[in-house]
Amino acid sequence: MMTMGSKVLKKMLVLSMVCAMTLTLGCGSGNNAKDSSSAANKKVTLKLAHNFPASHPLAKGADEFAKKVKEKSSGSITVTVYPSGQLYNDKSMNDAIMSGGIDMGLNTVGRWSTVIPAMEVFDVPFLFPTYEKIDKALDGGLGEKLGAELLKKGVRPLIWADYGFVQFANSKHAIKTPADFAGLKLRGYGEMPSETIKALGASPVTMGSGEVYMAMQRGVVDGQTSGTTAMFDRKIYEVAKYLTITNHAYPEFILAMNEKSFQKLSKEQQKIITDASNEVRDELRKNAKTEDAAALAKLKEKGMEVYVVPASEVGIWQAATKPCWDIFIQHAGKLGQELIDICTKE
Incomplete structure (x- = not known):
């Protein structure tokens, strides 16, 4: 038979256990909040x-x-x-x-x-x-x-x-029409730029952007296609005299x-x-x-001869490169046509 002292002792023991559990849960909750804050920061x-x-x-x-x-x-x-x-x-x-x-x-x-x-x-x-x-x-x-x-x-x-728009620069002669590309070797930065170069009558050469200056300096390529900002920062004006503004692509x-x-x-x-x-x-x-306009002005200051394709002649260039549109659809399939539709939507 349990004595009065034993009952009191048992109640105290249970109460102690409850307090301990409460403290443990409370501490755990605090740690979780701290851990969450720590993860965020x-x-x-x-x-x-x-x-x-x-x-x-x-x-x-x-x-x-x-x-x-x-x-x-x-x-x-x-x-x-x-x-x-x-x-x-x-x-x-x-x-x-x-x-x-x-x-x-x-x-x-x-x-x-x-x-x-x-x-x-x-x-x-x-x-x-x-x-x-x-x-x-x-x-x-x-x-x-x-x-x-x-x-x-x-x-x-x-x-x-x-x-920004990309243009053509070369060291051989001024390019004013698609016919002027004949015989040139130009660096393209990807497959479609290379297809564009071929459609215009030149031979594409693929290489990294950091290799272009030396390749032009050594005559491995005659020119390249890129934006005017990159041409200025990579000092292409030191190895190419002629710049043609076509605004033909926007990579x-x-x-x-x-x-x-x-x-x-x-x-x-x-x-x-x-x-x-x-x-x-x-x-x-x-x-x-x-930035495009500022770079173009700097390239002129450095001595590059600049030819801007007149708006009235853009149609000639579009006709020469139209096969590239078909090549794109062949490469990209249904998604390619969907993208063309988005881009040509008024």
């Missing part, structure tokens, strides 16, 4: 590579992105930028992004087209008549459809970065991120990356036309 370092000289507008855009991310995250996310092909050249970068060899990379759609043929749409000659048209197409379904294709490859597009660059790297971030950190990306994208769009 965990220190992360991300590597970003590109092939532009540090002075190029898109290189500055990458630096601005890194700065915005650091500020918005109060220093919890550091984006380390590696310019000028320090880690990967434009030919090897996309494989590194897809495999997770690097977290982020800024590369041309011309290189992505070897993985996703529909990316060639930006280099379909004379598809985009104005700066405004490309942004309207991107926001009107083009970016969404191509972004979905990238995600299938384990890659998330962060910024569709406006690069976007994509700041792309390995999807696994993105998913390792907390929701708060993902939002910071997305917000910083959108802000830089808008700044690049706003400045693209101005």
